[in-house]
Amino acid sequence: MTIEIEAAVLAAPAPERPFADGRPLAIETLRLDPPQAGEVVVRIEAASLCRSDLSVITGIRAWPMPIVPGHEASGVVEEVGVEVTGLVPGDRVVLVYQPQCGHCPDCIGGDAHLCEPGLAANRAGALLSGGQRLHKGEAKVHHHMGLSAFATRAVVSEASLVKVDADLDADVAALFGCAVMCGAGSVIHTGHVRAGETVAIVGIGGVGASAILGARVAGAARIIAVDPDPEKRKAALDFGATDAVAAGDDAAAMIVEMTGGGVDCAFETAGQHDAFATAYGAAKRGGRVVTVGLVNPATPFALDIAGLVTGAKSITGSYMGSCNPKIDIPKFVGLYRSGRFPVDKLITHTMPLSEVNTALDRMADSRAFRQILKP
Incomplete structure (x- = not known):
């Protein structure tokens, strides 16, 4: 029944x-x-803003319009379609922006994370099984990353969901769908950082801060955070960075001098050309x-x-931190519960969905790590 x-x-x-x-x-x-078959209705409990959402809003990355953005969220299953085998109504889930078909060569x-x-389906603004489930009058509205989480409810593929513990805080759960995988995953799975290595992380937003937490878990001996904002550099030290360097033309040279030749692994987490140049120059x-x-x-x-x-x-x-969500999200949740991975520190603001445009301005001005929208 349409709702x-x-x-x-x-x-x-x-x-x-x-x-x-x-x-x-x-x-x-x-x-x-x-x-439809293999799909689920999810009541959205918490949707977090990511800079990738901003790139959709501004048109930097092309998406079919009209569209409902939102790709980092958590919710509760309300209804399941036929052929859904792993979820039942009442399950708490993390929404994942890259569905996995389960049968292509990459899966x-x-x-x-490379599922073609x-x-x-994402590029078409559709669900994995094809087409849209959103309508405004007679017109179809496209899905963002197969999720469209800036809404009270969403129909998504079962392949876009990972079940988590019912008592996991909904706001924290949302972070595992993007920020955690992209940040910590890139350190652990893409960069393969080993205990005792040195790393630089250029750009301390939600993903960069998650990368710092991932580097701590990996046992990095030195974690150098780079950002133009002194408050972000201060926060980086609180997340576990050992050093904080101001972004600028001489940042890479400073890191090379500090480490006696450069770091073992450097991460660009800002989405900026200059950040990549700094990361490249900082690597030994x-x-x-x-x-x-x-x-x-x-x-x-x-x-x-x-x-x-x-x-x-x-x-x-690194796309989606080279993670397999159904394996890695439970692992990261376990680290959070153990106290070794305090991702709740990422949440700086919580507000109703109606204030989404205010939140976008705050994110564009780099005045937040992660903001939670409550539909």
Whole structure:
């Protein structure tokens, strides 16, 4: 049976700021179709804002419109469609922005984050099984990353959900769907940081702070945080960084001097060209560079190929922290419960869904780590 929901709808990209009430996201009443085979209705409990959401709003990354954004969230299962085998109404779940089909070569090979059918569905603004379940009048509304979590409810594929403990705080649970995997996952799974190694993390937002926590869990001997904001650098030390360096043209040289040649592994977590340049310059000869942020695709880029060769550095992109969500989210939750992984520190603001545009401005101004919207 079709139901009505409230959702934050983006009708067209909005590159102009500041944002205000009703712009660019408008809270509207939409119709939500019942779940099809393999799909689930989730009542959204908490939706967190990520800078990837901002790239959708501003049009830096192209998405079909109109669309309901939101890709980092938690909720409770309300209804399941036929062929759903692993979830029942009442289960608390984390929403995952990359569904895994389970049968493509990447899923079978253990690289679920590279699932091509899941990526193709996301790019089309559709669910894994195809099409949209959101409607405004007679028009279809697209899904963001197969989730569209800036809403009171969502229909999503079972493959986009990971069940977690019922007593896990909903606000904290939301963070495991993106920030934790992209940050800590990139350190543990993409960068393969080992105990005793040195790392630099360039860009201390929600993902960068999660990367610091991941580096602590991995046993890094030195964790150097880089950010232009003194408050973010101070916060980085609270998250567990051993050093904090101001971003700038000389940041990489400072890190090389501090470490006697550069770090073993450097992470770009800001989505900025200059941040990548700093991370690349901070890595030692033979070091590893992992880029996590989504830099504007129109950004020009040049690389000294000869220097890459003589420096014997490796450069790796990290999507979803190279995680397998159904395996890694429970592990990260376990670390959080043990006290070794205090991701709750990431939450700086909590507000109703109606204040989403205010939250977007705050995020664009880098005045928050993670903000929780309560539908």
